[in-house]
Amino acid sequence: xxxxxxxxxxxxxxxxxxxxxxxxxxxxxxxxxxxxxxxxxxxxxxxxxxxxxxxxxxxxxxxxxxxxxxxxxxxxxxxxxxxxxxxxxxxxxxxxxxxxxxxxxxxxxxxxxxxxxxxxxxxxxxxxxxxxxxxxxxxxxxxxxxxxxxxxxxxxxxxxxxxxxxxxxxxxxxxx
Numbered sequence: 001x002x003x004x005x006x007x008x009x010x011x012x013x014x015x016x017x018x019x020x021x022x023x024x025x026x027x028x029x030x031x032x033x034x035x036x037x038x039x040x041x042x043x044x045x046x047x048x049x050x051x052x053x054x055x056x057x058x059x060x061x062x063x064x065x066x067x068x069x070x071x072x073x074x075x076x077x078x079x080x081x082x083x084x085x086x087x088x089x090x091x092x093x094x095x096x097x098x099x100x101x102x103x104x105x106x107x108x109x110x111x112x113x114x115x116x117x118x119x120x121x122x123x124x125x126x127x128x129x130x131x132x133x134x135x136x137x138x139x140x141x142x143x144x145x146x147x148x149x150x151x152x153x154x155x156x157x158x159x160x161x162x163x164x165x166x167x168x169x170x171x172x173x174x175x176x
Contacts, residue, residue: 002084002114003032005168009150010110012036012079018069018097019086023051026062029082030055039063039073070096072103080110088116088133098146108173111147115139117154117165124161135162143167 003025006012013036020026020040029038038061042048048064055062065073070093081101087094101111118137119125125135140152147169154165 002082002112002166003028005151005166006080006082006110006112007032009168010080012110014074014078015039015080015082016041016073016078016101016104017082017084018101019083019089020051020064021047021086023048023054025082025084026051027054030059030062034061036079037061037063039065039078041065041067041069041073043068068093069100072100075103076106078104078109079106080112081105083111083113083115085115087113087139088135091132091134094134094139095142098142102146102171105171107171109171110150111143111167111169111171113139113143113165113167115165117163119162121161128162137165140165140167143169148172 012033015029015036015038017025017040020042023040026038026040040051045066048066051064081104087097090097116133116135119135128135149169151168154163156163
């Protein structure tokens with residue numbers, strides 16, 4: 001659903017996916033935007049090896065970087081930065097990741113985030129925290145502060161055990 005929402009507002013030439021994991025979204029982004037150059041960043045060498053296998057060898061349109069996201073990849077060069085269930089796991093570090101995304105985006109560039117939002121169940125929030133996932137509705141307010149909101153949603157998942165949030169926004173074109 002996130003990729004369809006991205007495609008409804010932009011046809012990016014340079015896409016950065018932060019926390020790309022096993023590459024599921026990289027493959028889908030490549031299919032959805034066949035002329036785009038896509039960079040996937042992940043801290044895990046194992047995950048990137050799986051992603052490399054899914055991408056299928058040497059595809060010059062897709063680059064993989066093993067590193068943390070504490071500094072920008074290519075400041076001011078990306079049309080779209082994507083986070084899919086990654087930011088809620090950057091603890092600590094999600095604030096710095098948002099700052100890096102802002103820096104990596106070209107003026108007028110787009111940010112697309114889908115991630116865990118919250119849960120009404122303390123036991124579930126505790127379980128997720130053991131697995132390094134923060135679920136206290138902290139991301140969307142921070143995204144609204146930094147980016148111009150274009151679309152924002154919250155939806156229930158797994159019979160209401162938790163909610164996820166979707167945010168699509170822009171870096172103002174006049175900002176440097």
